[in-house]
Amino acid sequence: MARIELQTISKAYGSVEVMRDINLTIEDGEFIVLVGPSGCGKSTLLRMIAGLEPITGGEFRIDGKRMNEVPPRDRDMAMVFQSYALYPHMDVARNMGFSLEIRKSATEERVSKVEAAAKTLGLTDLTKRLPKALSGGQRQRVAMGRAIVRDPSAFLFDEPLSNLDAALRVEMRLEIARLHQRLAATMIYVTHDQVEALTLADRIVVLNAGDIQQVGTPLELYERPANKFVAQFIGSPTMNILSVEQSGRGVQLKDGTVLQLTNGSDKSSARELGVRPEHLNVVTPEKAHLSGVAELVEHLGSDTNIHAKVPGVGQVLVRQHGHFPLKAGEPVDIALDLEKAHLFDADGRRLAA
Amino acid sequence: MRAYRSSSSVVVAGKYIALGFYVAFALFPLYWLLKIAVTPDKLIFTDGTSLVPSGFTFENFSTVLVQTDFLAYFRNSLVVSLGTAAITTCIAAAAGYAFSRFDFRGKRLVIAVMLITQMFPLLMIIAPIYKIVAYVGLLNSLTSLIIVYTAFNIPFATFLMQSFFDGIPKDLEEAGMIDGCTRFTALRKIILPLTLPGLAATLGFIFTAAWSELLFALMLINSNDTMTFPVGLLTFVSKFSVDWGQMMAAGVLALVPSCLFFIFIQRYLVQGLTSGAVKG
Structure with missing residues (x-):
């Protein structure tokens, strides 16, 4: 069990600074997901926590003790790699028990721990196999087993599911969630997949270009994104962003439509309006804020995504629950749920409600 | 169809x-x-x-074995070739690992210099090598051959080993280090077993190169006691005739250790040991 603190952490390669001023406290037993587009520094941050990458500035503490210079083997953390990194010349059982072997724990203890982990992960029949004789999903399980056997104070996951097919990914995601419930250990999980982030995390850390954009629970990020980047990164399909300017107590769209926003924030600096596709509705013409033509209609069964072109405003995506009988080329009238709309200023910051 | x-x-x-x-x-x-x-x-x-x-x-064989110094040449060659192969492979493995895994100041320079040493024809440096060996008093000794062969084979062997290390994912060592290994333990327990094919190939290559080397052996060795096999073969050529039968019999016998050596290491040469380590 561990409380992990990152204080003004920075990372530079030579003179190139790739991360700066990272502050984050991870509580004991918390499931933290680091999420962001590729190249945002999330894996680098995880590797710094693991000790595989030197920290160039700031202080990293576990349970209050400075850990910057402590080698990975003494940090008591287990890591699941994106590539699984199974030892190819060792069978499954030895792969899982390797950390105990290195730490010279008693053979009986090792065998029983490996057996227990193999049982939890459904690997009991495979313990004598070499990694090359395993499927992708089984290798993934072995990599998880290797982490579980150690009973570490924190688990680190570096995009562990990105090499699996969609169905397996969902299954393993559930398994990781169950594991966290059962072990109640601190977990830090890196992914670029927002669905994984939203489903697994106690708190999500959104990173972009080496900076923390926002830290919060999945719902906080969804309902109160700190800025346009978070607003567009979290939620699928992506939030609609429409250019606006202040007009009296509301805002005006490019085509002249005035929207009377009910929230009381100062709208003088508002430049853009963000509305999630699920907060748009196809309505009768007299109730509509926007009128356009459906360019593309995606029937997904549970939902219908309507890509509409609104003259003077641009492309708008509407998500309707269930099957919606609309064809491409037909006119469509759209109402916005103004209570759930967000305003952003010129720098992309969200204006507080 | x-x-x-x-x-x-x-x-x-x-x-x-x-x-x-x-x-x-x-x-x-x-x-x-x-x-x-x-x-x-x-x-x-x-x-x-x-x-x-x-x-x-089989008379040629028995003559070669019994009446000539063939066995002594053979033993000398074995000492030189095994010594060279072992020393070169150890140094090349260490250097190749460093080149593959670490970034350090002067790395590119060292690699460039090692490449340059491979560009000169050996004939150009025979005289200076002879002078150096004579100066340190190692003429007519097997040690001199081991040193010279090792020096000449290290650059190539290093590049060979580096490419084998490059083929092993870095993730494996990192996983080992997180599992509780020091870098050296990770090298010994994880990387080394996976590099065995590479080590075997390098050993085999250097062994054969040293086994058949003639030029330096001819220059640096004069006494019959320390002649290696290729030099010894020349003793079958006398001023007026060549003893073809015995020379060829000696040649056949000289092939035996090379063959044995490759039979011994060929199971390590089988590739595919690293498959399954990481998702391809």
Whole structure:
């Protein structure tokens, strides 16, 4: 069990600074997901926590003790790699028990721990196999087993599911969630997949270009994104962003439509309006804020995504629950749920409600 | 469909013919070596170029083994080749690992210099090498050969080993280090077992190179006691005649250790040991 603190952490390669001023406290037993587009520094941050990458500035503490210079083997953390990194010349059982072997724990203890982990992960029949004789999903399980056997104070996951097919990914995601419930250990999980982030995390850390954009629970990020980047990164399909300017107590769209926003924030600096596709509705013409033509209609069964072109405003995506009988080329009238709309200023910051 | 199949079978047949031709071409000298070695002395010239010897004898072999210094040459060559192969492989493995895994100041320079050493014809540096070896008093010793061969083979062996280390994912060591290894333990327990094919290939390569080296052995060794096998072979050439039968018999015997060595290491040369480590 561990409380992990990152204080003004920075990372530079030579003179190139790739991360700066990272502050984050991870509580004991918390499931933290680091999420962001590729190249945002999330894996680098995880590797710094693991000790595989030197920290160039700031202080990293576990349970209050400075850990910057402590080698990975003494940090008591287990890591699941994106590539699984199974030892190819060792069978499954030895792969899982390797950390105990290195730490010279008693053979009986090792065998029983490996057996227990193999049982939890459904690997009991495979313990004598070499990694090359395993499927992708089984290798993934072995990599998880290797982490579980150690009973570490924190688990680190570096995009562990990105090499699996969609169905397996969902299954393993559930398994990781169950594991966290059962072990109640601190977990830090890196992914670029927002669905994984939203489903697994106690708190999500959104990173972009080496900076923390926002830290919060999945719902906080969804309902109160700190800025346009978070607003567009979290939620699928992506939030609609429409250019606006202040007009009296509301805002005006490019085509002249005035929207009377009910929230009381100062709208003088508002430049853009963000509305999630699920907060748009196809309505009768007299109730509509926007009128356009459906360019593309995606029937997904549970939902219908309507890509509409609104003259003077641009492309708008509407998500309707269930099957919606609309064809491409037909006119469509759209109402916005103004209570759930967000305003952003010129720098992309969200204006507080 | 039928036309396609017949054309593909022509292609296959063509491939086998080309392969067969190549194999015959490569193996013919070896066959000739063996043929002359088992032909009785008096028949060598009368047989001429006929492919099958008209007589058969092991006399050349027994003469070589009993009446010449062949066994001493053989032992010297073995010492030099094994010594060179072992020392070179150890140094090259360490250097190759460093080149593959670490970034350090002067790395590119060292690599460049190592490449440059491979660009000179050996003939150019024979005289200076001779002077140096004479100066340190190592002429006529097997040690001098081991040192010189090691020095010449290290650059190539290092590049070879580096490419083997490059083929092993870094993730494996990192996983090991997180699992509780120091970098050295990770190297010993995880990387080393996976590099065995590479080590075997390097050992084999250097062994054969040292086994057949003539130029330096000829320059640095004069006394009969320390002659290596290629130099020793020349003693079958006298001023007025060449003792073909014995020379070829000695040649056949000299092939034996190389063959044994490769039989011994060939199981490590089988690739695919690293498959399954990471998702391909």
